[in-house]
Ligand code: UDP
């Protein structure tokens with residue numbers, strides 16, 4: 255498929271979902287050093303799978319894929335054992351080294367696409383995402399939504415710091431002109447069509463929470479309360495969280511570069527006003543020798559340097575957007 259456009263081709267891929275043809279859903283779970291929780295998570299997901307199959311909500315061919323993101327503990331051997339115990343249900347993908355949650359998730363989603371899923375549900379290994387809303391995800395999908403976002407209704411269990419920093423991040427992200435779904439982490443359902451569109455985004459600095467809303471299509475939200483981690487420790491310490499936020503902003507916005515142009519223009523303007531002020535004070539006989547010319551030079555030269563940097567930045571920003579080779583548009587329907 256060309257990188258320019260993504261054709262949904264409804265007439266080819268229309269959902270043939272019914273009680274006799276329930277969708278083939280793949281659960282994609284990235285795991286990094288999750289030995290403490292993995293067996294429990296697999297059990298919970300297996301029970302969920304059985305319930306959904308019984309209700310004919312999902313096909314028997316549905317699968318659970320664990321992506322081992324370069325774990326150093328027993329994670330991969332647990333995944334291996336789960337696969338040996340039930341080859342049809344449990345699948346595993348092992349990354350050669352730790353590439354981070356977003357890359358691990360993307361790898362799993364692309365595998366699900368390759369293996370012919372109708373839709374994939376991504377969730378964390380620690381069961382913080384409420385498995386109880388999976389039915390709702392599937393209901394929305396069957397009704398025609400291509401992407402269903404799991405959104406946290408309240409952050410009651412979060413610390414004040416985590417809650418406030420998240421709010422600030424969503425505000426800054428939207429000021430920067432990037433689109434995101436507030437309080438949505440990576441718990442979502444994506445249909446095959448949406449996954450195909452996602453596969454057209456070839457950027458290396460992945461920030462899926464920014465890319466997925468950009469895809470468009472018919473989307474919906476399902477609200478849930480996020481629980482505590484079942485076992486093990488968070489793999490997202492403060493340092494990684496900040497890096498992730500910076501990654502998100504710099505991957506989606508060149509506005510910081512435009513701020514430099516703006517600041518440069520303001521500085522030149524101040525320099526000009528300073529010049530007028532110096533002239534006025536000179537004629538009024540109140541000028542202090544040397545001060546005026548010095549201040550004018552500082553503001554003017556500083557401003558011109560900043561403005562020049564900003565102009566270079568505008569071009570760098572354009573180059574940055576070009577090298578990402580993002581598709582220009584996604585076609586939803588063709589007649
Ligand atoms: N994870 C990963 N690679 C990493 C860090 C995390 O695959 O480098 C996975 C991790 O195993 C979990 C999910 O990403 O399934 C979210 O991580 P975690 O629950 O530790 O983050 P938190 O919920 O504390 O923000």
Ligand code: MG
Pocket residue numbers: 378380382483488
């Ligand atoms: Mg977690």
